[in-house]
Amino acid sequence: MHPLHSITRRQLFRTCGVGLGKAALASLLVGGGSRLTAGQGSVGQGTGGSLHHAGGRHHAPRAKRVIYLFMAGAPSQLDLFDYKPKLAELAGQPLPPSVIDGQRYAFIQPDAAVLEPQFPFARHGQSGAQLSDRLPHLAKVVDRLAIVRSVHTDQFNHAPAQLFLNTGSGIPGRPAMGSWLSYGIGNEADDLPTFVVLKSGGSLSGGAAMWNSGFLPSQHQGVPFRSSGDAILNVSPPPSIDARMQRDSLDLIAELNQQRMSVTGDPEIDARIRAYEMAYRMQSRAPELMDFSQETAGTLEMYGAAPGDPAHGFANNCLLARRLAERGVRFIQVYHAGWDHHSNVAGGVKAQCKKTDQASAALIKDLASRGLLDDTLVVWGGEFGRTPMVESSAALGRSEGRDHHPQAFTMWFAGGGIRGGQTLGATDELGFHCVETPVHVHDVQATILHQLGIDHQRLTFTYAGRPFRLTDVHGKVVQALLA
Numbered sequence: 001m002h003p004l005h006s007i008t009r010r011q012l013f014r015t016c017g018v019g020l021g022k023a024a025l026a027s028l029l030v031g032g033g034s035r036l037t038a039g040q041g042s043v044g045q046g047t048g049g050s051l052h053h054a055g056g057r058h059h060a061p062r063a064k065r066v067i068y069l070f071m072a073g074a075p076s077q078l079d080l081f082d083y084k085p086k087l088a089e090l091a092g093q094p095l096p097p098s099v100i101d102g103q104r105y106a107f108i109q110p111d112a113a114v115l116e117p118q119f120p121f122a123r124h125g126q127s128g129a130q131l132s133d134r135l136p137h138l139a140k141v142v143d144r145l146a147i148v149r150s151v152h153t154d155q156f157n158h159a160p161a162q163l164f165l166n167t168g169s170g171i172p173g174r175p176a177m178g179s180w181l182s183y184g185i186g187n188e189a190d191d192l193p194t195f196v197v198l199k200s201g202g203s204l205s206g207g208a209a210m211w212n213s214g215f216l217p218s219q220h221q222g223v224p225f226r227s228s229g230d231a232i233l234n235v236s237p238p239p240s241i242d243a244r245m246q247r248d249s250l251d252l253i254a255e256l257n258q259q260r261m262s263v264t265g266d267p268e269i270d271a272r273i274r275a276y277e278m279a280y281r282m283q284s285r286a287p288e289l290m291d292f293s294q295e296t297a298g299t300l301e302m303y304g305a306a307p308g309d310p311a312h313g314f315a316n317n318c319l320l321a322r323r324l325a326e327r328g329v330r331f332i333q334v335y336h337a338g339w340d341h342h343s344n345v346a347g348g349v350k351a352q353c354k355k356t357d358q359a360s361a362a363l364i365k366d367l368a369s370r371g372l373l374d375d376t377l378v379v380w381g382g383e384f385g386r387t388p389m390v391e392s393s394a395a396l397g398r399s400e401g402r403d404h405h406p407q408a409f410t411m412w413f414a415g416g417g418i419r420g421g422q423t424l425g426a427t428d429e430l431g432f433h434c435v436e437t438p439v440h441v442h443d444v445q446a447t448i449l450h451q452l453g454i455d456h457q458r459l460t461f462t463y464a465g466r467p468f469r470l471t472d473v474h475g476k477v478v479q480a481l482l483a
């Protein structure tokens with residue numbers, strides 16, 4: 001028998017002259033694995049010894065926290081924020097070939113007929129911002145908003161576009177924006193997660209990858225909360241476990257994990273220890289957080305909230321977002337699905353605005369009345385826009401809809417050092433291309449980080465041998481947005 005047949009694989013690795021274990025260790029030391037960066041310009045020293053956060057800000061922040069109202073499915077900017085009377089003139093006709101210029105679409109042909117604006121528009125507030133009549137509540141706070149009509153993206157399908165806005169990449173596996181903030185500056189609260197996810201309206205094309213920590217330590221991933229019942233499933237101990245028994249169990253598990261970490265040096269063990277302790281602290285915090293009986297009837301009415309009623313999910317989540325902001329949560333991602341209107345865009349927009357307009361405006365008013373808006377950055381928007389052309393398909397049962405349009409869409413920002421009462425950027429007379437102050441998705445990300453005191457070019461994490469950042473090698477702060 002050959003001598004190698006008589007030894008185990010473990011013995012082989014231990015006695016191999018070349019040293020496979022040593023080779024693997026060497027590859028990690030030169031960056032083959034993930035590690036906190038200590039490179040020039042990083043936020044913290046990044047030794048890997050402390051995984052709470054990277055250690056600080058680059059400049060004085062204007063905001064302490066972010067509430068991001070993500071309208072998944074892509075609202076039609078042409079029927080809400082970007083009024084184009086030229087579309088009414090050209091209704092039923094194809095756009096000139098020079099405008100289309102070889103663009104690709106998900107479901108329509110480039111020569112599809114123009115669809116006119118579906119709702120009347122009017123100017124509101126001292127700023128004179130134009131809004132559709134589907135946004136009567138937002139119209140009352142419009143002077144607090146900075147409306148950006150010239151956002152554009154690189155993606156034209158839902159899943160990659162949603163991932164792109166949330167993680168900076170259209171491919172799953174990158175850390176979410178909230179994860180980057182958790183890693184960069186940590187949390188204000190010690191009994192709630194740094195990054196909380198709230199959902200309503202249905203399924204999300206981008207899925208859980210939109211709040212995953214990617215290659216960052218797992219303690220930085222988003223934690224989904226429910227808007228009724230137990231905020232987090234399985235966080236409450238079973239009836240047979242009393243507080244003393246649970247504390248003793250956690251202490252024993254922590255001790256065993258510490259012993260294991262001293263042997264392996266695996267930073268994910270430290271993340272697991274922290275997760276257990278956070279869950280323990282949240283057991284007392286979560287019931288109080290979810291107790292909307294503390295809110296006045298006037299507040300519930302202002303939001304249109306109805307605790308426990310999924311039909312009011314977005315309103316409940318907006319109110320919960322305010323409560324999370326009060327308690328020091330750094331990044332609150334409120335996802336609302338249902339904006340993908342390939343057919344009957346008028347009916348779809350009308351229905352979604354009925355669910356979201358009141359609560360979005362109420363959040364702005366409520367934060368302002370409590371002195372929280374100045375240091376809370378509120379962001380609203382979807383993953384791309386909708387086409388000026390109509391989508392119609394007898395085979396798919398679609399008519400009077402709009403297809404995906406990455407070339408131009410609208411977002412709005414409020415609070416957190418943003419200069420309200422302005423409309424920034426413009427599209428051409430057909431709403432097709434950005435023609436003034438184009439704002440790329442990476443610019444949006446860079447600006448959000450900037451308002452929290454972070455230089456997006458310097459918040460990095462080394463993985464697979466090179467430093468990564470949220471904005472990759474792109475992005476610039478949109479200075480015109482800042483107060």
